[in-house]
Each structure stands twice: as C-alpha cells, then as structure tokens.
Amino acid sequence: MKKLVCLLLLSVGFSFAQTTAKGKVKFSAKIENRNSDTLTIYGPNKFKQVIPVNKKGVFESTFEVTDGLHQFSDGSESSLMYLRGGDELTLKLDAKDFDETIVYSGKGAKESNFLAQKALSDEKFEMELEALLEKDEATFKAALEAKGKEDLAKLESAGLDEKLVSLLKPRIAQEGMMLTQYYNQKAAAKKVEGTASPSFDYENHKGGKTKLENLRGKYVYIDVWATWCGPCRAEIPHLKKVEEKYHGKNIEFVSISVDVDKDHEKWQKFVVDKELGGIQLFADKNWNSDFIKAFGINAIPRFLLIDPSGKVVKADAPRPSSNALVELLDTLVK
Template sequence: MKKSTYFLLLFVSISFAQTVAKVSFTAKIENRNSDTLTIFGPKKFKQVIAINQKGLFEATFEITEGIHQFNDGSESSMLYLKDGDALLLSMDAKAFDETIVYKGKGEKENNYLAQKALTDEAFELGLESLLEKEEAVFKAALEMKKTEDLAKLEGSGLYDKFVTTYKPKILQDVTMLQQFYAQKALAKKLEGIASPTFNFENHKGGTTKLENFKGEYVYIDVWATWCGPCRAEIPFLKKVEEKYHGKNIEFVSISVDVDKDHEKWQKFVTEKELGGIQLFADKNWNSDFIKAFGINAIPRFLLIDPTGKVLKADAARPSSVELTKLLDTLLK
C-alpha cells in the first residue's frame, strides 16, 4: 500500500475484534526489501519474522482477531487474521501491491484486501483529473465507489465477521477521501500565484526567509520529528538532494514540532545528518505559512519557482519517481 497507508494505520488503531487467535504465516518474496517482515496489529501487537535458510518468512503466533498490516521495510499491506488461519503469501517486492497473492486458510479475505488496495490507489491517482471538473463530479464518483465497494464486500461470500469489521473502513475512507480532495482542491487554487512567505529559525543560526531563495526553485518538506511517514522520506530526500546538488534548486525542511520539542528537533537534525536547509516553524501548525497552504497532515511537500510563485502546492514525495521526472524537466 502506498498513498493510503495513513488510512490503513488509522483504521488498525480504532477497529478490531477481540478474539484471541493463533495463526501461521509464511511469505515467499522475490526482490525483498529486507530480511525481516513485521506484522502490526491491535493492542500494540508486533511480530517480527526473519527470513530463514529456505528463503522464507515463517512464523506461528497468537494475535487478536481482526485487521492487521505487514510491512516489508518499505511498503505495507493490510491483513485480516483469525483463529486457525494458515496463510502463504507470495509476491515480488518490486511490484508490491500488484503481485500479492495468498493461498491457504484465510486466503479469500486477504486476497480481497490486496485487490482493494489496488482499486483504492487507482481512485486516488485519478483525483488529479477530477480536480479539473466540478466538485459535483467528484462527489458522484466517490458515491459510486462507495456503492461498488459495499456491494463487493457484502456479495463476495467473505467471512461474516470480516465483513462486519471492514465495512466501517469503507465508510471511513469516504470521509478521508473527501478531506483529501478538499486539500488537493485548495492546493490547485494556490498554484501560479505568489507564495506565502516565512521567516523561520535556521538550525545553523539566525533566521531564513523564502525571499532568500529568489532566482532558485525551492522544494519544501513540511515535517516533524514524531512523524513516522516523514522520517521514512528522509533517505529518499537525501538522495534527491545529492542528485540535484549544484543545480538551481534549494531543499528546505520546515519542522512543525511544538516548542517543547525544539531541542529534540535540534538533536535530530544533527544526529541524522539532515541535509538542505533546516528550519523551525515559529508557531508549528499555527504558523501563517503553514495555515496559508491549508496543511493539516504531514509530510507535505511544496515546490516554489524562481519568481516566488507556487509551482506545486502538493508536490510529489521524494520517494516518488514523479518528483525526479519533474525536476529533470525543470533543471535540465
């Protein structure tokens, strides 16, 4: 799962059954990203599975029946685990969601989840084209998706408790996608106009203004030290910074950590050897710059052009090939 990982984690934390269950889980993964798999679940459940001499990830363990997720060190996908399940997962990590196949007891529910991830991602990617149309068109498309999702869930002969557990997730996603669309729509309106400005504390001392970068492209990462998805982007950001070193672009990271975590931010930047220009927002989420862009979830990435106008108010992440495609075009 990629763009919907936030939805997945939120749902895992708020909705699950209470039955204690024992399951066996085996995974055969080509082009693996790590030598361990981690399964997360209710009640802070965490099961780390190391690869064995046969090249398989194998384990038997007790869980609380319900929605879980597995992570291969790079990406995540949802699982539904119940007592007696014996799952064999096969996949190619280079084409993560597209290649997930389950066999064994519990396969039906988990293959449903794998396919659902693909259709959800396709819908989210299509939001860009929907932004060019009236809001009513988006609402109609979302209502159709909800209707189709509920019909498929309830008409596929899936385990009754799974259907009951998962149905709120579909309804929750409708709300999430409405918020996601609203964010995208606001971002679209900001593109092409003069960017709001800032004057924030610089980790190296003094303060830095957006105007300091006039004549250069500016790629801005809005993040915080406590944000897991933000930290996950750091290695990719470092690679992008290295790729475009010496080009007409500055990489600026703006922390929205609260004041009490100021020292934590300073240490984090130093210890993790973060590159680019590291800034600390003056009023975290309530900073004028952050509010002007309607930022209510992080990480969030912005791209400002050399004249100070907003080029992308919701730019691609460093981990996305779309970012390097765009920068290659701009900085050729």
Template structure:
C-alpha cells in the same frame, strides 16, 4: 498522491483494538525476498520478527485477535494488510518483483485475505484514475467517489466473509470518501494560489539565527513541511537527499520546515543531525498554527511547495521527492 490513499486505508484498519486469545498460524513463502527476516505487526501493540527456516519458509504461530483484527506483513519496505483471527491457518505466497500482484493465500482465512489483496490492487488502480479528477468540478469528483464506495460495498456484501471483517470495513468506506473529498478541497485551494505572491516566513534555522523567505530571493525554493513523528515524511527523506544532490549548485534552495510542537524541539534538533538532513532546516514558530502553514491551508503532511525566484507560487501542492514528476517539473525550470 502516490500511496496516499492506500496509506490512509491502512491507518484506518490499524486503529481497531486487539483482543488476544488463542493462536494463528502463518507460513509465508517469498520469491526474491529482500531479507531473511520479515515482520508481522498490528499498530503499536504487536510486532514480531520472523526468521526464515531451513525450508525457505517464514513460519510463525502467535496469539491473534479473538474477534478478528488487522495486521501488517512486511518484507523490507514492501508490505500488505492481513485479517487474522484465532484459529486461522494460512499459507502465503508472493514474489517481491510484483509484490501485490502475486499475493495468494491458502488455508483457513484465505477468502478474507485474498479479498484484501484484491482490494489493495483495486485501490491503487483507482488512485491512478483519480489524479485527473482533481481538475474536474466538485460534482464530478463526488460522483466518482460515490461510485467507488458502492463498488467497495458490493465486493463484501453477501460474499460469505467473516462478519467481523465486514463490520470493520464498512465504516472505513465512509471515512475513505470523506478523506478524499477533503484532499480534493485542499488541491483546489492550492491550485488557486499558483501564480500569486507567496506568504512569507521567518523561522529558526538549525544552524543558528533565523531564515526568511526573502533571504532566498532570485532562486527557486522547494519547501518540505514535515515533522519528526510523521512516518510518510521520514520515508521521503532519502528521495529528497537525491533530489538535492541532483540540483546542487543550481538556482534552487531546499527548505524543510518542521511543524513539531515545542516539546519536540530537542528531538527535531537531534534528528536533523543524526539523519544528516540537508538543505535549510527550519523550525516553525507555532507548529500547525504558524502563519505560513495556515496561509497554505496545510492540515496534513508531508506537504511540498515550490516558489519561483520572484517569490511567486509555482505549485502550492508540489510533487513529492519520490515522484518522477518532480524531476520533470524542476528540469524545465532550474538552470
């Protein structure tokens, strides 16, 4: 589940509308930077590339949200969420070797943004503590979520933060709780499928013809359920390629099943080719309503499934390619 919770939180924040007026000033100092350019963005409505100046500082001024809004600051693949409002004048310092841990804000708007940096660390710690709770009963899991929500509320109430920030954040705590409870339900359902015969599929193969699960008998099958529009899915592709390379020639097949809608069929075909995607690339017949997808209760992606050589489910919610636990799992099975 690595980063799932944090990514969900970012997705919630990016949905707030922007009302541009006046300007915000940012001065960003990055030790061990990844490049000479950073980006500042807000959903799909705003994106600015900022180059480094002769003093080694990324400096920019731009129109920001009049009532306050959430932005992303990225250096390469590393990034953080900021709360920016007209009139803010912020200096940001960080070291990419410990990106989140070293973030410090000074200037107008520093209190709000130092809080967001601490919340990101708190959420990451909670996510690590959360994993063992997926094996607990529902009452225990709900109690942990309630405790976290109460702590989140206590971190913003009465702290003197900009009221716009508080107003935007409070509904997100409820949404986070709902999201994690749904995720727990999905994990429990997936665990019940372990050891049983897997539902089958027969989907169009990118290379031609159709491929069904029975064609892969006597081998382990690692399945990636994804879509061309899914950012987290695309982020897993480089890791998936490395895993495929590691186990090349062994008794395992790597299958990617796209749940893109029919209108994105050509987009899927072109992306498989342009990104040189490996393994067996399949296109689900009815996207999210395909029988195989429904049988596994898949309502969010990416989702990974591991099936054994006898067609039985090993993991209905298997580790991601980016997780070290996947290699640990496969090393114990694949010969």
C-alpha cells in the same frame, strides 16, 4: 504501500472497534527480491511481531494475535492483511512488483486476498484521481460515490468473515470522506498557485534563522513534516535521492518541522542521526505558524514548490517518492 487511497485507509489506523478474541496464527512468507531480512507485522493494541528470514529464505513464525486487521511491512512497502486465531497463512510475493504479486494461501487466505485485491483497485482509482481533481466537484463526487458503492457491493458478496465485513464497512465510508477532504485541499491549493508565496523566518538547524527571501533566485521545494510522522519519515530516503539528483542546480530543498516545542531537541537529534540534507528548519509555532496556516496545512507530509521570484508553483506538490516530482522538476530546474 505508498498508494494514496491505502495510505488514507491506514491513516484511520486501528481506531475502529475490533474483536478482542485471541488465538495463535501460523504464518510464513516467501518473498522474492526482498527488501529486508525481517518482516514486521503490526496490529491492534500496539501489536508488533518481527519475523527474521530463515536459512531457507522463508519468513516463518507462530504467534498469538487479536483477531482483526493487521499490516505487514518489509521496511520499504506494506499491505493490509486479516489475521485471526487458528489461521495457517502462507504469503508469496515479489518485492519488485509488490502489490501486484501478493497471493495468500492456506486457512484464512480469502480475507487477506480480498484486501490485497482491494489495494489494487484503490491503486487504479488513484491513477484516475489526478484527472478527476481537474474536473468540477460534482464530477469528482459522482466518481467517488460510484467507487464507494462498488467497494461495498464487492465486500458484501465476497463471502468474507463477518467480523472483517463489519470492520471494512465504516472504513469504506471513512475513505470517501477523507478523499473528499483531499479534493477540497487540492482545490484550495490551486487557488494560490501563481501568487506570491507567504514567507517564513524559522530557526535553521545549522544556526541562525532562514527566511524564504534568503532563497530568492532559486526554486524552493519545501517538505512540511514532523519527527513523529511515519509517512513523513518514509519519504526521507526518496527526498535524499531527489536532492542528490539536483545537487548544484538552481533549487534549494527545505524541510520545515512542525514538531511542538518540547520535541525541539528530538528534532535536532533526528536531523543529525538520520543525516538529513538540505535546509532544516523548525517552525516557530508548529501548526499555528503563519506560513503553515497560510497554506491551510492540516495534514503531513505536505510538499510545496516556490519559483525563483517567490511565487507559488505548486501548493500541493508531488511527493519525493512520486515519479511526477522528477518529471516536474526536469521541466523547471537547470
């Protein structure tokens, strides 16, 4: 799932205290237009269960879990689910309309269906989010407060397992805090748009160093990332497609790694193994690099767009996986 609110929810990870109760779960999934022949379930205490599709086209397995929130992924998309010992859960979905088609049945279905529906509600809020970001802070906070109250009311009236309710309540509060931080980041980013961009002078994977000034005359789309960052890696296939679409046009694609120095070789190997394109750079002081600090970057991935004269077009540009990026670049890049 690439939706912003759900990514924020998932970014909290499994850090909230979860029950230590364990038990076996019978799980099966029928996925139309599947993206992969394996389904992976992640959970508390570094839990990971890989389920291959069988000859009938069904993902089927029985395994032991620690009761609590889990996440399933087909390699391209993912979604939260709730598993506890004794559940016999069946999942059906169409990968072409991933979130919209998730339906669970069987013992334990109510909780996971609630999570799927919450994801759709969060997606709707995300669609309204960009417009809200254009409004004043008071309007944004009022909308965020209303959403939090609505989410809490739905949670408390849904008749869910008390353990899930106790897990989601702090997550709803945390989600509001993170979205407020997101608003503040967007507001700060807007202030530098139209001004001269800070510069960088970083090690180039192909040798030597590269300055921002070396790229004058072209638009520069910058991806700030790290090899350890899951959401960053998830954007790579989309970034490759965008690079291919604008190949030969007046734009350069630059990826700046904020990996720490001890992971320098890991970065070098990753670039080669994953056949990363564009200009691959390694920040001189990771998070403390002057360029990174100048843009107030404290979370990744983060994307920037600089114009041919070196001015900031977008200090928090759309992700490669967003249609908004192509829509923006189509108006600028020739």
